[in-house]
Amino acid sequence: xxxxxxxxxxxxxxxxxxxxxxxxxxxxxxxxxxxxxxxxxxxxxxxxxxxxxxxxxxxxxxxxxxxxxxxxxxxxxxxxxxxxxxxxxxxxxxxxxxxxxxxxxxxxxxxxxxxxxxxxxxxxxxxxxxxxxxxxxxxxxxxxxxxxxxxxxxxxxxxxxxxxxxxxxxxxxxxxxxxxxxxxxxxxxxxxxxxxxxxxxxxxxxxxxxxxxxxxxxxxxxxxxxxxxxxxxxxxxxxxxxxxxxxxxxxxxxxxxxxxxxxxxxxxxxxxxxxxxxxxxxxxxxxxxxxxxxxxxxxxxxxxxxxxxxxxxxxxxx
Amino acid sequence: xxxxxxxxxxxxxxxxxxxxxxxxxxxxxxxxxxxxxxxxxxxxxxxxxxxxxxxxxxxxxxxxxxxxxxxxxxxxxxxxxxxxxxxxxxxxxxxxxxxxxxxxxxxxxxxxxxxxxxxxxxxxxxxxxxxxxxxxxxxxxxxxxxxxxxxxxxxxxxxxxxxxxxxxxxxxxxxxxxxxxxxxxxxxxxxxxxxxxxxxxxxxxxxxxxxxxxxxxxxxxxxxxxxxxxxxxxxxxxxxxxxxxxxxxxxxxxxxxxxxxxxxxxxxxxxxxxxxxxxxxxxxxxxxxxxxxxxxxxxxxxxxxxxxxxxxxxxxxx
Numbered sequence: 001x002x003x004x005x006x007x008x009x010x011x012x013x014x015x016x017x018x019x020x021x022x023x024x025x026x027x028x029x030x031x032x033x034x035x036x037x038x039x040x041x042x043x044x045x046x047x048x049x050x051x052x053x054x055x056x057x058x059x060x061x062x063x064x065x066x067x068x069x070x071x072x073x074x075x076x077x078x079x080x081x082x083x084x085x086x087x088x089x090x091x092x093x094x095x096x097x098x099x100x101x102x103x104x105x106x107x108x109x110x111x112x113x114x115x116x117x118x119x120x121x122x123x124x125x126x127x128x129x130x131x132x133x134x135x136x137x138x139x140x141x142x143x144x145x146x147x148x149x150x151x152x153x154x155x156x157x158x159x160x161x162x163x164x165x166x167x168x169x170x171x172x173x174x175x176x177x178x179x180x181x182x183x184x185x186x187x188x189x190x191x192x193x194x195x196x197x198x199x200x201x202x203x204x205x206x207x208x209x210x211x212x213x214x215x216x217x218x219x220x221x222x223x224x225x226x227x228x229x230x231x232x233x234x235x236x237x238x239x240x241x242x243x244x245x246x247x248x249x250x251x252x253x254x255x256x257x258x259x260x261x262x263x264x265x266x267x268x269x270x271x272x273x274x275x276x277x278x279x280x281x282x283x284x285x286x287x288x289x290x291x292x293x294x295x296x297x298x299x300x301x302x303x304x305x306x307x308x309x310x311x312x313x314x315x316x317x318x
Numbered sequence: 319x320x321x322x323x324x325x326x327x328x329x330x331x332x333x334x335x336x337x338x339x340x341x342x343x344x345x346x347x348x349x350x351x352x353x354x355x356x357x358x359x360x361x362x363x364x365x366x367x368x369x370x371x372x373x374x375x376x377x378x379x380x381x382x383x384x385x386x387x388x389x390x391x392x393x394x395x396x397x398x399x400x401x402x403x404x405x406x407x408x409x410x411x412x413x414x415x416x417x418x419x420x421x422x423x424x425x426x427x428x429x430x431x432x433x434x435x436x437x438x439x440x441x442x443x444x445x446x447x448x449x450x451x452x453x454x455x456x457x458x459x460x461x462x463x464x465x466x467x468x469x470x471x472x473x474x475x476x477x478x479x480x481x482x483x484x485x486x487x488x489x490x491x492x493x494x495x496x497x498x499x500x501x502x503x504x505x506x507x508x509x510x511x512x513x514x515x516x517x518x519x520x521x522x523x524x525x526x527x528x529x530x531x532x533x534x535x536x537x538x539x540x541x542x543x544x545x546x547x548x549x550x551x552x553x554x555x556x557x558x559x560x561x562x563x564x565x566x567x568x569x570x571x572x573x574x575x576x577x578x579x580x581x582x583x584x585x586x587x588x589x590x591x592x593x594x595x596x597x598x599x600x601x602x603x604x605x606x607x608x609x610x611x612x613x614x615x616x617x618x619x620x621x622x623x624x625x626x627x628x629x630x631x632x633x634x635x636x
Binding site: 002004006008010011012014016018020021022024026028030034036038040042073075077078080082083087088089091094095096097098099100101122123124139142269270271298300303304305 | 322328336339340344346352354356358360393396401409412415418419442616618621623
């Protein structure tokens with residue numbers, strides 16, 4: 001092994017160990033006592049990983065000896081696997097690093113609108129990931145239940161308008177539908193096989209003109225379920241046309257919603273309080289006064305709690 | 319910046335850039351085209367993190383220019399924060415790296431049995447972590463519901479024996495109870511304030527002698543809920559006395575369980591199929607024949623699906 005030492009004087013040391021097989025390690029010693037060991041190796045076999053584990057065991061033992069159990073805390077993190085065919089890291093909406101148990105790339109295509117991935121997780125089943133955002137997994141019945149009113153609604157004989165949905169995705173991307181139809185059947189069943197059934201019709205087009213047409217025709221719905229997109233993460237509504245888009249959808253939806261109808265939609269990660277507050281402010285700026293309630297739900301594949309909204313037209317005194 | 323280049327010939331390059339302020343970066347170029355950039359800096363302020371983000375933006379842009387959009391994939395992972403007072407990384411039972419939204423250390427003590435941490439998560443509330451294992455968070459009603467039979471049981475007038483429990487933790491560690499009593503009230507309510515109530519009694523002692531005493535006295539229960547420990551992860555039952563311990567608990571529990579009683583317990587992460595299979599094999603080795611069912615449940619703070627067992631004495635033909 002080659003050893004290279006850098007001494008910052010004020011900032012401690014960096015020692016780099018380079019092995020002939022392409023592996024290397026950094027030992028970073030901070031003056032206040034923090035010691036960081038990073039080992040990087042190129043392995044695509046489990047044997048290599050076991051060797052790394054054994055090496056780290058030895059480093060840990062040796063350090064404990066050297067410091068005569070004066071070490072306050074030792075922490076070893078699981079290895080990060082990079083550059084492989086399978087990418088296991090899909091950060092949460094609130095920016096945390098989480099590793100999924102992905103073992104297969106089922107589908108990976110670019111549509112004109114976005115990158116569409118369907119990855120297989122051992123525990124969650126197939127997961128739909130649109131441009132890096134986890135959208136829905138086969139385990140996520142909780143999502144569908146939440147965006148349908150958490151089992152408290154009786155849909156018998158009701159008129160329901162779903163924007164997006166079926167797969168939790170954008171409604172004008174035929175390739176999302178094609179991918180989900182084939183690989184997310186636990187989620188969509190056979191609904192996407194035929195775009196028209198006895199009591200439903202799937203339109204693959206921009207929902208804005210459709211909503212405008214319905215509004216003009218005076219067609220009204222008992223429920224509008226907006227499953228188009230999460231609340232924008234940006235917190236500058238004046239800069240971001242997505243907020244305007246959201247408000248436009250909301251206004252048009254209210255126009256086609258019966259006076260006693262309900263509008264269901266997802267919000268965002270419960271931790272993104274600024275974005276959620278901004279969304280709620282948009283609700284006070286619609287053409288008609290509305291009221292809302294919200295519910296925090298655990299969607300298994302999200303690895304973070306998610307907020308769902310129920311919105312209804314404010315009852316006016318007669 | 320100081321630049322140091324190492325050329326492996328067969329294995330590509332490692333370039334180390336060292337900055338005067340104690341930061342450094344590794345650029346690892348593999349011959350088959352994988353390029354890894356690792357940047358390590360010592361920052362405890364958000365400003366430092368923004369600078370790092372801006373720097374990585376520049377690196378990404380420059381690389382895209384240099385390779386004339388011939389880059390197949392670019393992935394940037396959230397920074398890993400190490401060495402701070404707050405540790406945000408609590409790997410899952412199946413060994414995956416997950417970052418929690420921890421923002422406060424509420425309690426951190428060593429008892430004679432284990433390290434006991436209660437950390438505050440923005441979304442999950444207080445989380446009890448015993449020797450590094452996430453045990454239960456205030457968000458985890460789903461755990462309690464699952465280990466009580468998922469709402470399908472009527473406990474009115476029934477005799478119930480809970481081993482462990484209340485906090486999901488070991489039953490002989492007074493310090494766990496003390497910590498939970500104060501910091502996990504959403505989970506335990508006021509049950510731990512008084513160890514004896516109108517219809518319950520909490521014993522802080524080893525459950526084995528208690529079970530033996532009950533068995534000897536002929537005291538029988540409608541339900542036994544074992545919330546002592548997860549199924550051991552080790553898959554060598556002959557080497558591991560934990561399996562014997564588990565079987566002893568199971569045998570004693572069956573002795574105090576009425577013929578038509580039910581035994582509830584947690585299993586393990588759904589991905590640890592070997593450990594779960596071994597557990598199920600233990601069930602066929604008890605003094606009396608038993609049958610079981612299992613259910614997979616999403617416990618919010620676990621970030622992995624968890625298996626729960628219901629076990630009952632096999633009905634014998636009369």
